[in-house]
Amino acid sequence: MDSRAPALLLLLLLALTLSLAATAGADPPERERSALRAFLSGTPHERPLQWNASLPTCYWTGVRCDSPANATVTELHLPGVGLVGAVPTGTLSGLQNLQVLSLRDNRLAGPVPPDVLALPRLRALYLQGNLLSGAVPPELATGALPELEHLALSRNQLSGPIPDALLVGLPRLRSLKLDANRLSGGLPAGTGSGARLEAFNVSFNDLQGPIPANLARFPPESFQGNPGLCGKPLVDRPCAVPSTGATKKRKLSGAAVVAIAVGCGAAALLVVVLLLSLCAVRRRRQHSAAAEEAKATPPTRGLTASGGDFTSSSKDISAAAGSAERGRLVFVGKHAHLRYSFDLEDLLRASAEVLGKGGLGTSYKAVLEDGATVVVKRLRDVAAARREFGACVEAAAGAAEGHRNLVPLRGYYYSKDEKLLVLDYLPGGSLSARLHGSRGTGRTAMDWDARVRAALCAARGVAHLHTAHGLAHGDVKSSNLLLRPDPDAAALSDYCLQQIFPPAPARPGGYRAPELADARRPTLWSDVYALGVLLLELLTGRSPAHHAASGSGLDDGGAMDLPRWVQSVVREEWTAEVFDAELARAGGGAAEDEMVALLQVAMACVSTAPDARPGAPDVVRMVQEVISGRTTTEENERIRGAEEEAERSRGPTP
Structure with missing residues (x-):
């Protein structure tokens, strides 16, 4: 028994060695290796990739295989490596077992590569941050990628409508990112589908129409930047309800007609009396406020350009705003939760001087009564509604937060007639003024x-x-x-x-x-x-x-x-x-x-x-x-x- 133990141990070690050698030597089929090399050679790239022919395919940069067998390529990750132009056809389609493909943040151009639509086992496709153009592939709505769970096509140049049956054709989809493109038309309804969706974003496109009920559960930020969309969760943009014309007309008796006429007349008389009373009260208040203002406020105060370009008082802005909400100065980013010693009234009463006129509008240096100095930028030709304007400014403020090479944004004001930005004042002037x-x-x-x-x-x-x-x-x-x-x-x-x-x-x-x-x-x-x-x-x-x-x-x-x-x-x-x-x-x-x-x-x-x-x-x-x-x-x-x-x-x- 003891004499045979070393021989058995030797046989076990030999079998283990052969097994490890077989595993280490395993490599995907030659067709997959050739497909990868054809893709790399046909797509210009700025960063050299370690795809050494002497190494097994599964050791190449970004290439991942099924472990531990290494019998097929299952994932390809090449984000931000400088890929340029269109993906050659007949290359990636050779990776029939590919499950994850990430080519994000490159400079791929042309339509969404047809090769990726020929990968039946694909579960995740990340193509955001490229220069892709054309339409969202209609093949996605017809079941070309039935196992797809994650689709990211954000920050490209895609245009045209979103296929109506997109959610039907992708029954396992869990995240869909189509934001920052040029998509138009309506959102896909897909009644009964999209139940698995956990993340959804179509912001900053040109979409129109009502938001389907199966997508209304996502936050408003998922739909911002599309002035034509309406309905929940955009509570400030309800969709118009068309008249059905189905209401049945009923004949009224003569007595009912007389009663209604008398009631309407009485109500109209009451409304007239109330309006006259309110007007009288308002007129007295205005005269009183004007008299007080004339006593307390010097005539030179107000956000006024030295050249007479901009003269505005808080009363003017409040009248243009039309309501207390519209006359509110909104602080953004890290400033949103801080207590400030100034508000819109103080800002508009501050002494000001013109700093310059740019493409967005005129900038003023405003010195507040407490000695603080800010820049007020009076914007012109704004084409966004209040919600899109606020969301855009909030996003800009958040992006700059904490970075010293971006001027901090403090807040904004939005009304029908005036759109203002409030920024930190940097006393060093601009590079243009310094150079020229x-x-x-x-x-x-x-x-x-x-x-x-x-x-x-x-x-x-x-x-x-x-x-x-x-x-x-x-x-x-x-x-x-x-x-x-x-x-x-x-x-x-x-x-x-x-x-x-x-x-x-x-x-x-x-x-x-x-x-x-x-x-x-x-x-x-x-x-x-x-x-x-x-x-x-x-x-x-x-x-x-x-x-x-x-x-x-x-x-x-x-x-x-x-x-x-x-x-x-x-x-x-x-x-x-x-x-x-x-x-x-x-x-x-x-x-x-x-x-x-x-x-x-x-x-x-x-x-x-x-x-x-x-x-x-x-x-x-x-x-x-x-x-x-x-x-x-x-x-x-x-x-x-x-x-x-x-x-x-x-x-x-x-």
Whole structure:
């Protein structure tokens, strides 16, 4: 017995070794390996993936197999790796056992890839944050993906209606995210379906009509940004009930007619008497209030522009508002639950001066009676109803909360005639004023270190909006970058408000990306283009809106197209002529290598094709590399920690 024990033990060890070797050597079928390689080779990507042919397929980056057999590919996760263009047909469809596909936050274009509709076992599809266009595939409503539980197509450019039978064709669906697209028409009713849905979002589209009863259980935020939707849970937008015409007419007796006529006459007389009494009381109160106001209030008080552009008293605004609720100053974000020493009356009585007129409206510096200073922005051409306006401002305030490169938003006021924003006042002025102010004698030029740090602040602000919240700034320009004494704390303003305004008319040149010439809404990639123009502005000292006498580099409207001008100069190998002469006078000559490096970053940002531009986080990294020689290790660690926190705020990878 004892003599055979070592032999049995040896046999057991041998069997275990063979089993482990067989498991380690297992690999999905060659058709799946070929499908993955065809997908990778046919889809341009900015980040190299560790898909080494010498390694088993299940060890490739983002590829997950059924464990422990490793007999088939079940998941593919490639979020934010810089995939560009359309997914080649006949590639992903070879992964017939795929259950999870995540290609979110890339730059995939074209329609929703047909290949993903040929994956019968797919349970989760994450394609949000791309450039997909066209319609929501009707195949989803006809049972192409019967096991699908999670579908995310948010933040794309999808248009057209949502298929009526979408919820019927996806009976196991638990989450559906279609927000931030251009979808139109009504919501799918799907009576009796959608019972498994736990998360639903179609906000910020162009949907219309009543919200079906089976979707009314979701919060109002799931439907905001669609002015045409009505019904629960949008309590302030009930749907109109059409008359059925089915009410039966009944003949009334003569006595009843007389009684009704007498009653109506008496009621009308009573109403007239009451109205006359109320008018008399109101007239006496108004005269009394006017007399008191004339005694107590100097005639010069009120939110008044020095040039006479804006004169408004609290009485004027209250009359325009029409009710106490409409005359209320609403605080947002972290300010919503704080007690402030001022309200709308104090704000409108404050002494004010015009800070400037921008694309959104006129900004005033308001000094309150307690000495506090805020900025009041009087918006014009607002095209949003009260609810959409408030939701948009709340979202913008929340996105900026706690980030020092975004100007804090305190609150807003909304009435029929006036829409105001209240922001923190930054006394350093704007980058535009600092760069392009009077260049006469005695002016101190903006040195290179201040300029490159301003570039980094702008990039950080944009990257935070893009990565942590998936929101486009929509109006990146030097006049919206406000300076602080701390050069690393310059902050962007006027962010994420494009939803409350009508699409801007086509204006080529300036900060506007070429693809927005058809007046489409700003995108993450148009933000990067505008950021690139701002970098060129810092390098050249030239304003994008500057009018030049010569025709070189001019757009059709006569304004200088700064990227084209820089390209023409660099093409002639006169790169040194690009840089602002003030930089050399301010001692920037020693940093010429850094200037050339930042010029390369800017030119990448202003690429004509959106797909060729880097993402905003990549711009942050590249600008940091430009100044890395002068950045301490401690600063690098702080920057890296902030970026990691922003990445974590995006939530776990699907």
